[in-house]
Amino acid sequence: MELVVRDLAVARGGVRVLEGLSFSLSAGRALVLRGPNGIGKTTLLRTLAGLQRAEAGEMSLPPEAMAYAGHADGIKPTLSVAENLEFWAAVHGTVLTGAVLGAMDLAALADRPAQSLSAGQKRRLGLARLLVSGRPLWVLDEPTISLDAASVGLFVAAVRAHLAGGGAALMATHIDLGLAEAAVLDLAPFRATGGGFDGIADGGFGGGFDGGPAGAFG
Amino acid sequence: MSIWEYANPVKFMRLSGALLPWVAIPAAAALAVGLVWGFFLTPDDFRQGSTVKIIFVHVPAALMAVNAWFMMLVTSLIWLIRRHHVSALAARAAAPVGAVMTLIALITGAVWGQPMWGTWWAWDPRLTSFLILFLFYLGYIALWEAVPDPETAADLTSVLCLVGSVFAVLSRYAVNFWNQGLHQGASLSVAPGERMDMTYKLPLYLCMVGFALLFVALVLLRTRTEIRARRIKALLARERMA
Amino acid sequence: MRALLIRDLRLAMRAGGGFGLALSFFLLVAVLVPLGVGPEARVLALIAPGILWIGALLACLLSLDRIFALDFEDGSLDLLVTAPMPLEGVVSIKALAHWLVTGLPLTLLAPVLGVLLHLPGPGYGWLVVSLLVGTPALSVIGTFGAALTVGLRRGGLLMSLLVLPLYVPTLIFGAEVVKRGALGFDTTTPLLLLAGITLGAAALLPFASAAAVRINLR
Structure with missing residues (x-):
């Protein structure tokens, strides 16, 4: 399993934010995306996960290989911790094991309704979903938000186990996870340069109207 | 050169700009001649009196009300399949025009119905269908207005237009089933006894041509406006990014 | 798929609002109409079929925005789209769950409300049959409306405008069907047409609903 991304361009709200992006990620490795707010980390991750269309370029793995975890955890407050995870396990055709609950330190909380969890506990529940998905490539958007130091430790251990098992992880995060297997990809060089705004504005208006906007719109 | 060339906004603007007077002036001429001829130079009907003359507005408006939706269906399909922005914007531009045509058909229908049927509104299948068509127009326009991202709005309204077309046809049959109605048959049909005289037919045809040209002119104009509005938006977005 | 149905039903039960609100609304309509129209049994019997159908339809409409809105807010919808099941199936299951918690209970309550509105004797059977055959179409069409407006602010009002x-x-x-049944006429034709609409909508609309969800998540 290897993810190869070539010449990818992604857009947010019809505006191209990243272009010419190429990288590869092989099994057992992790890649951390870096870049200032608004550069398009979330957009890139959502595009890879198949939630939105790429403007251009290709990637070697289908979205079905990826387990996506965004800002929201998709937790149902009225279901218990175990019920939440059992649902996602059933969706992905796996079963919920005690090891999964243990890995994210949720065993003691299994029967608690999710609405009674703290923000950090909810986040751990959200990350435990990755373990039951059984998918090889984790695509994570700010996975450590609202986690305390101990929980970050659990998360890093889970990622490490996933990598050791032949998986891979792609994540956007601002903190240093101390993950030796992780390479860093700075997105700044791939920032889109202003072309391809919106089909109507640019697709046909490349040269402007009859010699420039002022000519036609003045 | 293929017809899709005109899906390019620049080409479309150039062509539509040149075309607009050639559509608008004949539209005005056909309407002026057709309506004056129809209203003042035709004899009164022996049964319906001068009331019948509202036909010169009612029938062409009803015709364009349906044709406008049909045009939106075609342009929506073109957008979904070939993703030409001009096509989506033309659908958006046609909707309010179609809605107004529907409203004109409804109001003239009520004005016509008052002396004929003795009531301003009758739940006649045709009138009811047009009222339902008007509701479809309202929903379609509201969805365009509600979605902030233009591409998303174009996609969603196209899907709605497709589904809405099927349900509009279903509603038409359902309404027919629901009430058999007082409305006279299709005005131009050649049913025995209902045959329409040539003295009415000619100005009516002229009015229909006038309304059709008026519709084309309005849609061209509105599409041009939409394209310009989008262009301004894109320029502003670019300025913010720079 | 089955897991999703069970989850949606469980959520509807635990949140409480599911059954109760739609049924109470239906009851309210049946109480308010005689208060507005007057108590004369002859008049009520005449309008009962229409009022009961409109009441059921509006009660159905009331709960449509819950089909996708909660899943959209907590991120579950993103995860369902990336899950290994066809989105057309997901929206069909959601429509089925909606029918089970609104359409079906409304159908069962309708004869009771028929008594309040002096529905003529032969009409009761046809009332239940017509609602049983017709309310699934209301759920499927409503799911399409909900899919079009998911993620929009003030989506509820717009959805009514689109769905009605x-x-x-x-x-x-x-x-x-009810009108004819109440008068003892033959109901075959409208009943077959109603069944046709339900089957056609259930077979084709999920494709449109799934397309709308995908577009809205982009």
């Missing part, structure tokens, strides 16, 4: 015109054929044939 689409309900016209279902309402006409459904009420016609």
